[in-house]
Amino acid sequence: MSDRYLGTPLAAEPDPTLTGSVPEHLPDRLAICLWDFSWITRAGAGEPFADLDRAMTETVDRGYNAIRICAAPILVAGTLGLDALARDLEVEGLGSAPTGGYYGQRTRWYDAPGGYRIDVRARLFELVETAKRHGVAVILSSWEYQQTPAFAADPAWFRAIDEVPLDERDRVLGDAFDRLLTDLEAEGLGDAIAFTELHNEVDFSILPPIERGGEAVLGWLRSRHRGQLVTASYGKPPHLAMHRLSEALDVAQFHVYSYGVLDALQRRIDIRSEGTEGFPNADLRALLRDDAPTFAEYGSPTEWKLQATVVTDQMIYGYDWIDPAKWDGWLAEHVEPYREVMRREVESRVIAVAEWARWREVPAAVGEGWVGYTPRDGRFEETGFGLELAEHGIRTALANGVWGVVTCSNAAPHHPMWSDIDWQRRMTGLVTGAGR
Template sequence: MTERYLGAGTIARDHSQLTGVVPAHLPQRLTITLWDFSWYTQAGPGQPYEDLDAVVADAASLGYNAIRICAAPMLMFGGLGLDDLARDLEIEGLGPAPDGGFYGQRTRWYDTAGGFRVDMFARTRQLFEAARRHNLVIVLASWEYQQSASFAASPRWFEAMDAIALDGRYDALAAAWTRMIVWLTEAGFRDMIALVEVHNEVDFSILPDITLPAGRAAVAGLAEAHPDLLVTASYGKPPHLSMHEVPEELGTAQFHIYSYGVLDELQKRIDIRSEGTEDFPNATLRSLMRRDAPAFGEYGRPLDWKMRATVITDQMVYGYDWVDPEAWDGWLNEHYAPFAEVMAREIESRVIAIAEWARWRGIPAMVGEGWIGYTPLHGTFEEGEIGRGLAEHGIRTALARGVWGMVLCSNAAPHHPMWQLREWQRAMNAEILAA
């Protein structure tokens, strides 16, 4: 068949131009390292973020030009009577475990040993000052209705936020952000704000549906009050098959692109994300666990308030703390082949969906997290050849579709083993910035 029968759909089109206008003072491509809440929960002696200037300089040396963080606006500027706590925040993590370690010790993101105090006002200034010295911008978000408060020794932070009625939480977040933006502006940092996310992953947090009037009004009001800033909220799983449902008030298409695929198959078989399962851990999970793993009941769980302050479950804490990472990786590698094509297609199709929605709306697009999903701290599936290949596919698809900012991988950050893949990070960041 010749091309004269193939129709207009065969005409090549260039979608690589940015989906929307980026403020002139910001980089025209962002390569983002995801520091979430870890930049203050893993900041003790000998921990990854102990020396902020050094770790920001390290990120810059790898080619990053943006850092995405939980800025803790509700703690610092929520008007909740927590100023004293914010200035002297004791970090505990999920708490001590019976084996002499701590809950979450072999998880990603939750491996917080605690044992130190932090002044969040001073630390935030230090981060912005370090970022200024090393030419990075900051993506501001909040994980506070998802898990940030669970790492504190005191329940006051969580309890003060939890006391706010569900339908009032977006208004409270918007008010806190306004006060924080004013504070950052007075400190001379406004031009370093790449994006303000009312909250991280609103679809996976203790918040109402963002499409309801309260959520939409909060985003719109914050954007109206700060018209020079990009304001949005992020989705953990964008409705890529029905993007018309996404609120038009979002000023940036900040979506997270995860293709769990083979990982999801394993998680379902071992029932690791549920809670209250009668026969947990089941035989499949037991076959993947370390020989020294205690019984589930023997290991126990973090304090009840900490579990209410986070969206993970006690089965996840136990499972990831005691799974054998080599056995975990072995299962994923052995079962990956049937999922390979669909995982690559999922990443590609979801990136295209969010990019073209952004282009239709005339706003910048960002992949603030991705690409495979949540694995044990010392698992190497995502850092390995398969995971890197999927990440590269996602990055190159994003560049080809005009996405403004992206992570190399959610695990490419100082508190993850993937940070040691230094030449790979330099090469991928150079490729992004060359676009």
Template sequence: MSAIDGTALTAAALTGVVPSHLPSRLTVTLWDFSWYTRAEPGGPFDDLDRACAEAVDRGYNAIRICAAPMLLTLPELAGEAAGLAIEGLGRTPFDGETSDGTATVPYYGARTRWYDTPGGYTVDLGARLIELFDAAERHGLVVLLASWEYQQSPAFARSDAWFRALDAVPLADRYTTLELAWNRLLARLTDAGHRERIAMVELHNEVDFSLLPPLADGGAEAVQRLRAAHPDLLVTASYGKPPHLAMHQVPEGLGAAQFHVYSYGVLDALQSELDIRSEGSDDFPNAALRAMLVPGAPNPAEYGRAAEWKYRATVVTDQMFYGYDFLDADAWDAWLYAHYGDYREVMLREIESRVIAIAEWARWKAVPAVVGEGWIGYTPLHGTFEEGPVGRALAEHGIRTALEHGVWGMVLCSNAAPHHPMWADVEWQRRMNAEILAAPLPMPSGVSR
């Protein structure tokens, strides 16, 4: 955009007013639940102060986390929260050895993103949350709070107590239970002196991909009650895939548009080819997937399964865990690069149109907009397609579209965080974060900072 005036000014103006104590732009690194599930000795979040310092060095000013409000405030889970034993998905039955010893995966999910959790330690999660806020304050970071508890967080615990407590809440009561938990947790953070460090409160992450009713069935009302109780905070709920073609279907009352923008495109084509996201396929692994596995990969029976309750506690399927743990990441990437040309224009247009739909909905509702996750989708841990030149170009297109349409905050990429290999691409993160923070900041009509 060459000049911000006229129509450009209208488009680039922030979609809603941002509280004055928060940064004028948010550049977000997605720490999700990994800040407590990957805190093993030597792990990416072993030292929270170091992790915060690394984020600032890369140009970020915000982190987005699962604050586990249910675990931290349900009375029946008090003992569990004070001594949360992190296991991950558990050890494989062959303890890292396969049928011929050439492909080793010592624990389930070792080659997946987010689930590559070796575990083996205990954490006082309430104390660790305050430790995280203390470190964020020292480094000038703000924190977006969410819950992944009805999506996957309890699956990483050794005990099923956390999952059983959440699962026991009747479906119709889950939003009100989350609301009560957030009120309690926000009171704790306020008492600890960290209220102004809170950039956003999300009733739950990706309500459309979680063990929750539709947001219109009680969730929006819970958000509205939280907003009324905490008028100084931005309170909302997030969608993994908002209804971009019919945004009027999003229920009333959200205090921000924290929606996610993924364009699977060529990735979805490969996943369909491999039948890797399904459950219970008779011919799994199919011929296409078998051709893409590393030498010596076991069959699913040899690989075994994590504890059954862990599959109920997460949205990832057993076929995806098996496939990602034994895929040849180079072969995966080669397929994506070979076929990307057929999807390039569609993926670029899809990212652009979805960002604009979110921004225009936020402008209609006069609330700030944030893209809290994006841009391509869920890939194996060692796949580099999204981190490479194609993925970075798609991310840059999404970021610049967001800036041109008044989006307040955004991730560079969902994979740009300490628990992903992309964290090592320091220069790209610095460059893109600098571009975000240097973008002109026309305010909504009649508003000045």
């Protein structure tokens, strides 16, 4: 035995107790299903959200007890003159493509053919009522300054929010959520809300830093709705400098993605840029379907739709025309040097989020994760190492007292992964069985 003093490790054993208290009427743990804005944009005849009760039943059957949605607050409860549009919104998707079909047809989250009209406000209240009846908590958020208006046929929604000066956008969102929560509470639906996010991924949306007025809006909204948790979500919290995060957050709702090998491929084929000379490059062309049109032949969605979303014309073209087998094959061939790094990155980020939340004494949630943005028909994240990484993230979150955990961002009614029922049930069982 050595008697040398080797030091005392700073990190303690993981603490599975909740990082912060939650209202008693809410579930002990949230197994989160990411419905996002697709409950609006994929609600046509025969689509996953055409029948909300059926979609909710399927969600519960897979073990979920929470859903996270874009509540479109500015559209349904704002004061920008959009009331008529909220009650009769024509969903178009990204529009018809000149080579047939529609833009986004094989792009994850954007594969919305449209062609129907919807009363978004009435349907939102139906969704919350349906969730409450099924024992499902609803996380309210907004993707309006990130993408949701791009799916409308009428640019009025996007034009209205785009005209709001940057430093007033948090206030406009807060006002809208105040009106929406007031109306939901009047209908007896307030207790169905798990928490409210001022906006999704405030660091990746067309919004000012939350410290520039957003903190005051959160405080005001909290004072108006006692008992409701209010926060904002971050797409990539500053894991190496968590002290920079706002202290105004009632819930530490952060997203944990580890792109790793996926990022290597994306950089190689330059798929997330715009205006690249000579696009697509040879590496991307080698991964395309045999029937892919040229970039020029395919064209792009109308300009205002691209302005209203975070995706680019190069992304739409690439994801629409990637051969998923070639895509998955490249990732599988090159994953080995990234495997352990991706596991460690997910683990360290989850722990950083949980420890910050415990320090702030607020509940933590991982509302999105784990690999990243892939073509709709790609299966890298839904099989093999992708599932291993997801389970590692979930187990790490639970071991460190995280309240709410998504099984995978791709596990929802509008993604092919929805068919993997057994895996989802196993993961949601881990979450809901963790207790307080």
